[in-house]
Amino acid sequence: MFTINVKSQLPIYEQIVQKVKEQVVSGVLQEGEKIPSIRDFASRIGVNPNTVSKAYQELERQEVIVTLKGKGTFIANQKERVSSPKKLAETKLKLKENILDLVYLGVELEEIHHLIENYSKDIIGGDSVED
Numbered sequence: 001m002f003t004i005n006v007k008s009q010l011p012i013y014e015q016i017v018q019k020v021k022e023q024v025v026s027g028v029l030q031e032g033e034k035i036p037s038i039r040d041f042a043s044r045i046g047v048n049p050n051t052v053s054k055a056y057q058e059l060e061r062q063e064v065i066v067t068l069k070g071k072g073t074f075i076a077n078q079k080e081r082v083s084s085p086k087k088l089a090e091t092k093l094k095l096k097e098n099i100l101d102l103v104y105l106g107v108e109l110e111e112i113h114h115l116i117e118n119y120s121k122d123i124i125g126g127d128s129v130e131d
């Protein structure tokens with residue numbers, strides 16, 4: 001599956017959310033694919049089940065996964081995620097806020113482009129340029 005960086009400043013549940021989304025985007029996890037139960041997932045990566053539960057709740061809120069009572073948790077249909085104008089608008093606003101933060105911190109526009117290109121390649125695949 002993946003490992004958690006306990007030294008990261010990013011909370012563990014957010015790392016789980018990010019890693020699952022990366023695996024969906026890269027094709028490692030396919031839509032309709034069943035993912036482990038909260039307890040199974042927690043034991044596989046060595047974290048508290050409450051942490052995984054919080055991550056699953058966030059992934060459901062973001063429409064990355066869907067839980068069907070009595071059947072399990074699955075990767076959501078990508079077409080349904082993409083067709084959400086509200087979600088798309090929210091995500092674009094977050095990107096704008098992050099770019100504003102970077103500019104405020106003195107990061108040049110060229111470096112922001114470089115970061116976006118590298119992160120995109122890391123997530124989607126392909127050769128990334130060194131940071």
